[in-house]
Amino acid sequence: MNINKNIIIRLSKYKNSLKKLKTFGFKKVFSDNIADSIGVTPSQVRKDFSVFGIPGNKKGGYTVDELIEELNKILGKNEINKIIVVGAGNLGTALIKYEIFRKEGIKIVAGFDIDPDRIDENSPIPIFHINKLSDFIKSNDIHIGIITVPENAAQSVFDIMITSGIKGVLNFSPFLLKSSEEVVINNIYLQTELESLIYYVNALKRN
Amino acid sequence: MNINKNIIIRLSKYKNSLKKLKTFGFKKVFSDNIADSIGVTPSQVRKDFSVFGIPGNKKGGYTVDELIEELNKILGKNEINKIIVVGAGNLGTALIKYEIFRKEGIKIVAGFDIDPDRIDENSPIPIFHINKLSDFIKSNDIHIGIITVPENAAQSVFDIMITSGIKGVLNFSPFLLKSSEEVVINNIYLQTELESLIYYVNALKRN
Numbered sequence: 001m002n003i004n005k006n007i008i009i010r011l012s013k014y015k016n017s018l019k020k021l022k023t024f025g026f027k028k029v030f031s032d033n034i035a036d037s038i039g040v041t042p043s044q045v046r047k048d049f050s051v052f053g054i055p056g057n058k059k060g061g062y063t064v065d066e067l068i069e070e071l072n073k074i075l076g077k078n079e080i081n082k083i084i085v086v087g088a089g090n091l092g093t094a095l096i097k098y099e100i101f102r103k104e105g106i107k108i109v110a111g112f113d114i115d116p117d118r119i120d121e122n123s124p125i126p127i128f129h130i131n132k133l134s135d136f137i138k139s140n141d142i143h144i145g146i147i148t149v150p151e152n153a154a155q156s157v158f159d160i161m162i163t164s165g166i167k168g169v170l171n172f173s174p175f176l177l178k179s180s181e182e183v184v185i186n187n188i189y190l191q192t193e194l195e196s197l198i199y200y201v202n203a204l205k206r207n
Numbered sequence: 208m209n210i211n212k213n214i215i216i217r218l219s220k221y222k223n224s225l226k227k228l229k230t231f232g233f234k235k236v237f238s239d240n241i242a243d244s245i246g247v248t249p250s251q252v253r254k255d256f257s258v259f260g261i262p263g264n265k266k267g268g269y270t271v272d273e274l275i276e277e278l279n280k281i282l283g284k285n286e287i288n289k290i291i292v293v294g295a296g297n298l299g300t301a302l303i304k305y306e307i308f309r310k311e312g313i314k315i316v317a318g319f320d321i322d323p324d325r326i327d328e329n330s331p332i333p334i335f336h337i338n339k340l341s342d343f344i345k346s347n348d349i350h351i352g353i354i355t356v357p358e359n360a361a362q363s364v365f366d367i368m369i370t371s372g373i374k375g376v377l378n379f380s381p382f383l384l385k386s387s388e389e390v391v392i393n394n395i396y397l398q399t400e401l402e403s404l405i406y407y408v409n410a411l412k413r414n
Contacts, residue, residue: 075406101401169404193216195282
């Protein structure tokens with residue numbers, strides 16, 4: 001099954017929204033509720049669910065708990081959630097401490113850096129020297145890593161990660177990393193996001 | 208002209224790539240060079256340029272400096288680049304100090320927070336109490352803001368920003384903010400990005 005990234009992103013959003021609705025006391029939801037909460041159409045929700053064999057239940061709605069469980073299963077969150085961060089500068093440190101990851105069962109287990117001042121092997125989430133990166137990945141069976149190193153270090157860090165067993169990378173460096181059949185990469189270019197905003201804001205002002 | 212977000216994202220990437228090629232000593236480039244550097248096809252590059260009236264010059268290539276200037280003009284970078292960050296926790300602080308923004312002429316001019324411990328009006332990029340947010344936006348003619356507050360504060364912060372004159376928002380809170388005709392919003396859901404990675408890595412492992 002060749003699944004488009006957008007549908008997975010939506011499934012993750014459905015799941016996060018359901019967890020919120022649950023805190024409001026919801027036990028049942030309808031596709032309309034889920035659709036409204038993330039800004040898509042109800043038919044989109046039902047279509048996405050049908051792709052993964054989640055039975056449509058338009059009249060009676062869905063049971064919130066069952067749906068969360070189902071989505072977690074599809075998203076594989078019950079299987080793997082140990083993640084490392086390579087680059088323990090400001091952004092890397094912010095991600096290591098990111099509350100929302102912790103709340104959601106996404107465990108950042110270690111950070112890595114080349115700067116001796118940033119290394120702290122005794123903190124709750126230890127920061128190791130980058131020369132321990134490969135061994136750590138292998139011995140802890142890590143498959144997902146976040147890259148927040150400067151551009152000129154990104155490729156070499158990436159190569160170490162991949163040859164050691166990493167299969168998925170969230171890349172914040174402005175260096176283009178390309179997905180392949182063996183490795184999935186989500187690139188987040190913060191500068192580009194801001195530049196597109198600047199463009200649109202200027203366009204709005206001209207109108 | 209109704210311009211799709213993806214093309215703007217690509218223009219920004221072209222521009223960043225050209226600046227890199229310039230540091231390598233390039234004076235001229237061909238659409239193939241630009242295409243390779245960001246992972247698209249040469250015809251995509253030429254098509255994007257033609258949308259904005261940048262003349263095709265297949266044989267002789269493009270002059271790097273002129274092309275950067277042209278792209279900056281389109282992206283509006285020469286007009287506006289003062290940006291505020293609302294929420295000075297770990298992520299907000301990391302963005303305030305983000306090197307790449309500074310290098311690219313994107314100026315974070317102030318941060319805002321509700322926590323008195325985070326307020327520091329005398330640092331190079333001052334952090335003000337959130338009750339100064341509205342006045343600051345108005346008196347400094349700010350149009351773009353980054354939101355890194357917790358989910359439960361996002362909507363109220365957003366409302367203050369919009370009524371004070373903000374036209375573009377980069378939103379990191381897991382709260383859904385919707386673009387309208389008056390305001391452009393780029394949402395970055397870090398948790399969702401990681402969850403989609405987890406899904407794909409599990410899918411790869413099953414193959």
